[in-house]
Amino acid sequence: MSTIFDRHVTVSDGCLLPKQDVPEQGLKKLIPSSLQRSSPPRIPQLSEPELARHYTRLSKLNYGIDDGLYPLGSCTMKYNPKVNEDLARLPGFALAHPKAEEGLVQGSLHLLYEVSHILSRMAGLDAVTLQPAAGAHGELTGMFLLRRYFEKRGEPQRKRILLPDSAHGTNPASANTAGFSVVQLPSNEKGMVDLAALKGELDSNLAGIMLTVPNTLGIFEEEILSVTELVHEAGGLCYFDGANLNAFLGRARPGDMGADVFHFNFHKTLSTPHGGGGPGAGPVAVSGKLSDLLPVPRIKKEGEKYRLDWDFPDSIGSMHPFYGNFGVLLKAYVYVLLLGDAGLRAVSENAVLNANYLQTRLKETFTLPYDRLCKHEFVLSGAEIGPGIKTLDIAKRLIDYGFHPPTIYFPLIVQEALMIEPTECEGRDTLDRFVEAMERIAAEAGETPEQLHTAPQRAPVHRLDETRAARQPVLTYPFDAER
Amino acid sequence: MSTIFDRHVTVSDGCLLPKQDVPEQGLKKLIPSSLQRSSPPRIPQLSEPELARHYTRLSKLNYGIDDGLYPLGSCTMKYNPKVNEDLARLPGFALAHPKAEEGLVQGSLHLLYEVSHILSRMAGLDAVTLQPAAGAHGELTGMFLLRRYFEKRGEPQRKRILLPDSAHGTNPASANTAGFSVVQLPSNEKGMVDLAALKGELDSNLAGIMLTVPNTLGIFEEEILSVTELVHEAGGLCYFDGANLNAFLGRARPGDMGADVFHFNFHKTLSTPHGGGGPGAGPVAVSGKLSDLLPVPRIKKEGEKYRLDWDFPDSIGSMHPFYGNFGVLLKAYVYVLLLGDAGLRAVSENAVLNANYLQTRLKETFTLPYDRLCKHEFVLSGAEIGPGIKTLDIAKRLIDYGFHPPTIYFPLIVQEALMIEPTECEGRDTLDRFVEAMERIAAEAGETPEQLHTAPQRAPVHRLDETRAARQPVLTYPFDAER
Amino acid sequence: MQYVTNTKKDREQMLAALGLNSIEGLFSDIPRPIKEKFQGLELSEKSELEVVSALKRLEAQNANWENMTSFLGGGIYDHYIPSIVSHLISRSEFYTAYTPYQPEISQGTLTAMFEFQTMICELTGMEIANASLYDGATALAEAVIMAERIVGMGRMAVARSLVPDFRRVLDTYCGAAGIDVVEVPYTGRGQLDLRAIPADISALAIQSPNAFGVIEDPTQLDLGDGLLIVVANPISLGILAPPGELGADVVVGEGQPLGLPASFGGPLLGFFATHRRWLRKVPGRISGRTVDRDGKEGYVMAFQTREQHIRRERATSNICTNSALCALAATIYIASLGAEGLGELARLNLEKAHYLADRICSLPGYKLAFQAPFFNEFTIHVPVDPHRIRDSLKQAGFLVTDPGELEALGMQEALRFAVTEKRTREQLDSLVEKLGGIK
Amino acid sequence: MQYVTNTKKDREQMLAALGLNSIEGLFSDIPRPIKEKFQGLELSEKSELEVVSALKRLEAQNANWENMTSFLGGGIYDHYIPSIVSHLISRSEFYTAYTPYQPEISQGTLTAMFEFQTMICELTGMEIANASLYDGATALAEAVIMAERIVGMGRMAVARSLVPDFRRVLDTYCGAAGIDVVEVPYTGRGQLDLRAIPADISALAIQSPNAFGVIEDPTQLDLGDGLLIVVANPISLGILAPPGELGADVVVGEGQPLGLPASFGGPLLGFFATHRRWLRKVPGRISGRTVDRDGKEGYVMAFQTREQHIRRERATSNICTNSALCALAATIYIASLGAEGLGELARLNLEKAHYLADRICSLPGYKLAFQAPFFNEFTIHVPVDPHRIRDSLKQAGFLVTDPGELEALGMQEALRFAVTEKRTREQLDSLVEKLGGIK
Ligand SMILES: Cc1ncc(COP(=O)(O)O)c(C=O)c1O
Numbered sequence A, B: 001m002s003t004i005f006d007r008h009v010t011v012s013d014g015c016l017l018p019k020q021d022v023p024e025q026g027l028k029k030l031i032p033s034s035l036q037r038s039s040p041p042r043i044p045q046l047s048e049p050e051l052a053r054h055y056t057r058l059s060k061l062n063y064g065i066d067d068g069l070y071p072l073g074s075c076t077m078k079y080n081p082k083v084n085e086d087l088a089r090l091p092g093f094a095l096a097h098p099k100a101e102e103g104l105v106q107g108s109l110h111l112l113y114e115v116s117h118i119l120s121r122m123a124g125l126d127a128v129t130l131q132p133a134a135g136a137h138g139e140l141t142g143m144f145l146l147r148r149y150f151e152k153r154g155e156p157q158r159k160r161i162l163l164p165d166s167a168h169g170t171n172p173a174s175a176n177t178a179g180f181s182v183v184q185l186p187s188n189e190k191g192m193v194d195l196a197a198l199k200g201e202l203d204s205n206l207a208g209i210m211l212t213v214p215n216t217l218g219i220f221e222e223e224i225l226s227v228t229e230l231v232h233e234a235g236g237l238c239y240f241d242g243a244n245l246n247a248f249l250g251r252a253r254p255g256d257m258g259a260d261v262f263h264f265n266f267h268k269t270l271s272t273p274h275g276g277g278g279p280g281a282g283p284v285a286v287s288g289k290l291s292d293l294l295p296v297p298r299i300k301k302e303g304e305k306y307r308l309d310w311d312f313p314d315s316i317g318s319m320h321p322f323y324g325n326f327g328v329l330l331k332a333y334v335y336v337l338l339l340g341d342a343g344l345r346a347v348s349e350n351a352v353l354n355a356n357y358l359q360t361r362l363k364e365t366f367t368l369p370y371d372r373l374c375k376h377e378f379v380l381s382g383a384e385i386g387p388g389i390k391t392l393d394i395a396k397r398l399i400d401y402g403f404h405p406p407t408i409y410f411p412l413i414v415q416e417a418l419m420i421e422p423t424e425c426e427g428r429d430t431l432d433r434f435v436e437a438m439e440r441i442a443a444e445a446g447e448t449p450e451q452l453h454t455a456p457q458r459a460p461v462h463r464l465d466e467t468r469a470a471r472q473p474v475l476t477y478p479f480d481a482e483r
Numbered sequence C, D: 001m002q003y004v005t006n007t008k009k010d011r012e013q014m015l016a017a018l019g020l021n022s023i024e025g026l027f028s029d030i031p032r033p034i035k036e037k038f039q040g041l042e043l044s045e046k047s048e049l050e051v052v053s054a055l056k057r058l059e060a061q062n063a064n065w066e067n068m069t070s071f072l073g074g075g076i077y078d079h080y081i082p083s084i085v086s087h088l089i090s091r092s093e094f095y096t097a098y099t100p101y102q103p104e105i106s107q108g109t110l111t112a113m114f115e116f117q118t119m120i121c122e123l124t125g126m127e128i129a130n131a132s133l134y135d136g137a138t139a140l141a142e143a144v145i146m147a148e149r150i151v152g153m154g155r156m157a158v159a160r161s162l163v164p165d166f167r168r169v170l171d172t173y174c175g176a177a178g179i180d181v182v183e184v185p186y187t188g189r190g191q192l193d194l195r196a197i198p199a200d201i202s203a204l205a206i207q208s209p210n211a212f213g214v215i216e217d218p219t220q221l222d223l224g225d226g227l228l229i230v231v232a233n234p235i236s237l238g239i240l241a242p243p244g245e246l247g248a249d250v251v252v253g254e255g256q257p258l259g260l261p262a263s264f265g266g267p268l269l270g271f272f273a274t275h276r277r278w279l280r281k282v283p284g285r286i287s288g289r290t291v292d293r294d295g296k297e298g299y300v301m302a303f304q305t306r307e308q309h310i311r312r313e314r315a316t317s318n319i320c321t322n323s324a325l326c327a328l329a330a331t332i333y334i335a336s337l338g339a340e341g342l343g344e345l346a347r348l349n350l351e352k353a354h355y356l357a358d359r360i361c362s363l364p365g366y367k368l369a370f371q372a373p374f375f376n377e378f379t380i381h382v383p384v385d386p387h388r389i390r391d392s393l394k395q396a397g398f399l400v401t402d403p404g405e406l407e408a409l410g411m412q413e414a415l416r417f418a419v420t421e422k423r424t425r426e427q428l429d430s431l432v433e434k435l436g437g438i439k
C-alpha cells in the first residue's frame, strides 16, 4: 500500500491559505532561533486531486458496515444511521467551543442533560457521567469510582476485583490501572459464573466484581441476581460492562440486576460509528451511593437554564478535559429519539432472533461448546474442523466469500473461538448466505485445506505476516532506507 | 448487477414518515375512486441498511474522477472540488424556492448576477443567459436566438447552418430542432475549416456557422478571424461551442475571435461534477445585437437590490422554468473565485502542456493523423495497430490497466478515433503511467491480440453486448418474466 | 493552484520534452490580435477559507429559509429529504462520473438508471421511460416535439391551467419548432373544458393536479390521432391512478419532489414515460439490460443510434447531458419509501392539505375556488386583496405563491397553498389564525 | 423500524426454525423479577423529519456560532478545516469500520494510521508514535503512567502553567494510580521556574506554548532519571523546534487543531510520541509495516501483545477504542498542507497574534502579562475588571476565555487571546476598537 510519502510532492503555486493581511514582523524577531524549527518536517503536500485519490483508494481497501455483514462478536457492528452524521455536523453544535460561556451553549448543554437522563433511565440507575470516551475508559472511570468509594468508607483495603475468565481484556487492564488486583473466576459448564467459586472469594478485601451481561459467550447469567446479592452482602460493588446491552435493549435494566456501575458503549449499542477504532463514548451510570463521586463538571438544570456544576467535593475529578465526546453523544441521542421504546425493543428482538437463528443453523456444522439459548451473539469453536485448520484460517477464508470474519480467539475459554454477532440490522437472506459460506468452508477444510491456509485470496493483500511486524518493527515511513 | 427489485422487500414496521397529526377524512371521501390508484406500484421498500449497501455496492461498480485518470476527450474530466459540494448545500441556498418573493432571495439573485457578469467578461461578449441546463441546451438556445434574430431582421429565409465535419453530434441535432438545415463543411488537411469550401457556402440563406474552438481535434483554427469575418460579411452569425474552453481559459476570449453566441459548459470547464450524466449548466453569452432576444427572466440590479426582469418583448421566451441550474452555477462561481485570473491561466497552461506531452509521447506508438501543436486534447487513430484490433479493443484493454478509456469514434473524421484529454489536474507521473499502458497495449495488439479482444477482464463485468440491448430491449425490470 | 498536480519542475521538464522553452510556445497558434485583446476578470486567487466566507455572506442575504414555513408549490415542493439520499449520491464514484459511455466500468450509474426507468413506469403506468431530462418543463416540450414527429399536425393544444413556468418553455420550443399552440380553457370546477378541445392536433397537454391544484379526469377525452400528454406530480401517484391507466400517451413531469432540494429552481429532474412502440422516438438516454461475453447480466445505454453521435441531424433530440444524479437521488428516495411508504406519504399530504383547506374555509369570506378534488395543493378565493395577504403572511414567516401567477391564469382574488408532510398541524393552525387576523 | 431488515414473515419463519412460538421465548433466560421491574423511556418512535427538527431547535438554543468571532483557545482552536477532510473521512468504508482486527480488509485504516504516526514523529521530533489516544489530557496522563512504570519514583512534577483541563485529568489519574503530583511554579516571564523542580521524580510535564501562551525553553532542564514530557500544540510545530530536539522524552498533545471541529470539546484526538526504546511500553494501537505471503507490503496492528487481549492484567494500558477517525482527519489535514503549508499556517497564526498583541498593548493600561515569546495565544494584563471586559466583548460577538481560568493559575486582571488564520485584520482591529471603548 503506497503511503502519501511515496507520492509526488507538489509545491503548491497557489493559495491554499489566506494571504497574510497584517504587517509581518518575521520569525526572526518573534521567536528565539534556538526555539525555531531548523528543518521542515518531511511531509509532502499533495494537490487536492491527488489527495482525494489517495484516500479514496485507501478507503476502498477497507470493509465497512455498508459493504456487508460484519459479525464481529462483542462489537455490535450495526448500521450507522446517516442522519446522525448530518446532525453532528450542524454548525451550531460543531463550532461550539467547550470554554464558551454557558449562555452561548444552552442547546449543547440541554442535549447533554437529556442524554444523561435517558441513560439513567435505560440503566435503571441514578446518575450518569458522559465523560468516558470509550468502553474501556468507562471501565477505568468505574474502577476509580470504586477506589474512591472504599477510601471514603474507610475500607481502603478492598482491592480485589473478581472477574469471570470469560471477561474482555480491557476489564483486568482497567482494574489494574486503578490499582486493584484481579482475581479470575472460573465459569461453570453452562458458561456462567460458578457460584461456589464466587462464594469462596468473598472476603473483606473484596472490592467488587466486573461482569458482562450477557457474558461474552452471549449467555445471560441465570443466577445474576444471586451473584450480585452475594457480592453486595460481602460489602462489594458490582460493575457491569455494557458492551452487550444490545441483547436486552428495551427489556431489562442493569440496575434491576444489581449493578452499581454500568458503562454504555455507544459505538456498539447506540449506533455511533466505530471510525476504524474510535472515537466512541462510554458513559457510566451509577447507583445512588456512588453518585456524588462522579466526575466533574456535571450538567445541572436550574429553572430553564442549563449549567455546569463543579460543586461535588467528593468527586474523583475529571476523566475528560471537557464533557465527553459531544459529537458521539449527539448521534446516540438522535438514534434513541428515532427508535423510541418500541424501536429499542425491536433491536433486541431482532438481534437475539438473528443470533439464535445463526447458532441453530451453524451448530450443525461447527462445535458449539455452550449449547443453549443465546442472546445477541454466540461462540463456536473452530477446532478440529479439518487437518491443521485453525480458526484464523476460517476467518481469512470468510473474506474470500465476501464477509467480514467474526471475532476470533475471544473469549479465551473457548478453544479456537469464533464469536459471532449478527446484530438486528441483518436480514435473513444475509444470514442464510453466511451459513452457506461457513458450510462450504467447513467442507473445504476437509477437502482442500490449502484453500484455507492460503486465504484470503480475494483481498487487497494476501495473509499478512504479523510476527514480522513485531520482530522487525517499521512504525514510521523509512525515509532514509533504500526502498 | 442485481437491482433493488431483486432484493428482499421489507415492510417497515416503524415510522419512516411522521404520524398523521390532523383528523383523517379518508381517501374514499377525498378522491373519486375512478381517479384512485387501484394497485400499488411494484416498488420494494428496503431497510435503510440494505438501501445503503445496495447503492454503496453500485457506486463501487463505477469509475469516478477520484479513482484515477479519466481522459475522455471533449469531456474535460477535471477534479471536482469538494468545497463546491458543501457550499451548494448551504441551507439558505438549497432551500430557497424559485417562486419566493425577490426580497427573500437577494443572496441567490446576487450570486446569479455575479455569475452572469463573470461569464460575460470571460466570453468577451455583452450579455448572458444562465438558463440552459447543459451544453446542448445552450446550443438550442443559441439556435433559437439566431432564428429569432433573422425573423426580426426580416430575413426568415436564413436557414442554413454551416458545420465542420468534425463537429459534435449535438450541434447538428440542435440546429435541426430549431428548424435549420445543416450544411457540412469539410476540414482541410490541417484539420481546420477549409476556407475555400466555406466561401462556396456563403449565400443569402446563410444563418451562420457553428464552430468549436479549439475544434474537436484539439486544434486551434489558425484562420479563425478570417472564418468569422467571412460569415459576418455574408450576413451570418457565428456560434461557438464552448466545450473546449479549457484550452484557452484566462488567455483568450471567444468574443475577440468573432463569436456572436458562445455557450459555456460548466460540467467540463468550470469543475462542476458530471453526475454520471448531469445535471450540468450551459449558459450562453451573446454579442450586443442578440442581447434583447435572450430568455426571460433576466437578473437586474437596481440600486442595491437584485430583481427579475421580464421586460424584454423581443425575448425568445424561456428555456428553463426558472433561472437555470442554480446549484450548478453556484459551484462554478466558487471555482472561479478560488482560482482568480492566475488560477484560470494555470488551468489552460497545464491542460495544454499535459495534452502536448501525451501527444508527443504517444505518437511514437500510435498514428497521429493531424500532427501539430494541440491544445487541451488530441486525437489518435487506433487503426492498424494490430490484426483485427479496433479502437474499442484498445479502450476496453485500458480498463484492465486501471484507466478510464478516452473518448472513442469521435470526431468522425478520424478513423478509429481515440480522443485524449488529460486536463490540468493530472500530474506527470500519471501521464507517464498512461503512456506506458498504451505502449504495452500496442505491443499486445501485435503479440497477444486475444487479450484486447476479450478485454476488459478486470472490470465488474466483461465486455457487454450492446447490440443485444437494442435488438431485445429490456428497459424496465421484467417483473413477470421467469428470471 | 491546488487543483494542479504538476510541479514547476515537472512543467519545465515537460516543456523541454516538447522542445519548447516557454509556456507561451504552447499558445503560439492563437492569433496574436486575439491574445492582445484579452482582458481578465480582475479577480485574484483566493483561499478556500475566504471563498467559504464570501458564500456565507451571500447566503445571509437570503432570508433564513430554515425558519420559513412554506406553502409554496406550483411544481416545486418542500418535501422532507431523508439524509441517506445525499449520503449515497455523494459517493464520488457516482457524482464525479461522466455519462456511462464505457458500460463495463459504469454499472453503478446504468443499474440505477434502469431502476429509475422501472420506478417511473410503475408510477405513471407507462411501458417505457427514459433516464431523465433537464426538468419537467423541457420534458413537456420534448413530448410535444415527439408527438409532432409522430402525428404531424403542426399544432397542439394545451390546458390553460398548466403552470406558467411550463407554459413559457413550451411556447418557446413550439415557437421555434413551428408548432402552433392552442389554449384550452378550464371550467368552473377548475378542470379542462372538454368541449373546447380543438381538432387536428398532434397533442393535448394537461397537468394533473393542475396549476390550481385540481385533479383532472382525462378518461372522457377523445383526441383522434392526437396524443394525450399528462404532466404529473410524482408524489400524487402514490395514491392517484397512474395517468397511463387513464389514457395518457406520454407522461412527463418534474421530479424535484422526489428527494431534491428546491435549490432556487435548479437542478431539476424531468421524467418522460410513454408507450413501448415509440421507443426509438424517445429523447434522452435509456439504460437497457444485456449480457456480457460470459452471459452475465449488465446494463448499457440502449438505442444510442437515436442519439446525436450516430445519426447526427436525424437524431431524435439533442439531449446529451441530462439530469442523471438527480434521477439517482429520486431512485434512492423512492426506494427508501417503497410502495407503502409512497402511499403513506401521499396520504399525509392529501389529508393535511384538506385539513388546511377546511380550516381556511371556516374563515368568513374564504372559500375553495373550485369544487373539485385536489391533492396537496388548492386554490382559495379570498375576501381581501391577496397581495396584501401574502405580505402579511410573509411577515409571520408563512410563504405563499404570488397571486399574480393565478391572475395570469384568469383567477382574481385567489391564493394557492401547497401542504406537504413537513407541515405540522400547529403550523397549519397558526397560518389559519394569522389569516383570520388579516382584515 | 427502518434499521431492521427482517420482515414480519421472516421473523415468524425464523422463530419456527428455532422451535419457538413467540419472541418472548428468546428472552426466557432473563429472570422474571428483572423483566417485571423494567420501565421504558416513555419515548415514542419518531420519524427522521421530526428528529431533525428537534435537533435544529436544540441547535437554535445555542448562540449562532457562525457569527461569533472567537479568540477562545487554551487547547481547542478555531482553525479552518478544508472541505476535503470531511468528504474523505465520510467515506463509509472509513467511518463505519471497526478497529482493524482483520488487516487484509483494513489496509485503508492501517495505512492511514502509519501515515499519522510518521507525521506525528516528523512534527514532534520523536522516533515512534501511536495511532491516537482519546484526547490530549488523557494522553498526558498515559505518558505519566508510562513514565512511572519506567522510572518508578512514585511522584511526578507538573508545571503550574499547564491548562487546567489537562491538569484535572492528570490529577485524577495520578490520584488513582498512586502517583504524587508536585506543582512547579512559573517565573515572572511566565515560564517554568527551573529552580523549583523537585528531585526524584518519574517525570516532569510541561506545556509549550503553555496556558498563558508562552513558549517554554526546556533546553536547560536536567531531570536525572525523570522523563521530560512535553505537551505541544501541533500547529505551532510548523515553525517551532520539535520538542524531541529540545530534550523531550515523551511528546503528547491535543490534535484538535489538526482539522477537527471544536464540537463542544469532543471527540478529540490525543497524540503520543516517544523514544523507540519504549516501544513495548506505549499505550494504544500502533500500525506497523509488514509483508503478505507473497512479499507484498502491507500493514498490521503491531505489538498487540502489549494490549489487553493477550496479556490481560499485564497490559501496557487499557486503551482499546481510541480516536482513529480523528487521526485520519488529522492525517488528511496535514497532507493537504504539507511541510510548506504547515509553516505558512503557523506563520499566519504567529504574525496575526503578534499584530493583535501589539495593537492591544497600544491601548492605555493594557500590556502583555509576560515578556516571553508566544505563538498564537497570549495573555494580557488589563486595566479594567476582566470579567466585565469579557461580557462587553461578548455583546459585540467577540469571545474570550473566562478570566477565572487564569485567576486559578494565579494571574489576576488578565485575559487570554488566541488568534488563528481565520481572524482577519478587520476583526482584530475591531476587537481593539471595542476594547478601547470599555472603561
Ligand atoms: C466486552 C467488552 N468490554 C469492553 C470493551 C472495550 O470497549 P472500547 O473499545 O469502547 O474501549 C469491548 C470492546 O471490544 C468489549 O467487547
Ligand SMILES: Cc1ncc(COP(=O)(O)O)c(C=O)c1O
Binding pocket: B074, B075, B134, B135, B136, B137, B168, B170, B171, B212, B216, B241, B243, B244, B265, B280, B282, C319, C320, C321
Ligand atoms: C464539443 C461538444 N459540444 C457539445 C456537447 C454537449 O454538451 P452537453 O453534454 O453538456 O449537453 C459536448 C458534450 O460531450 C461536446 O463535447
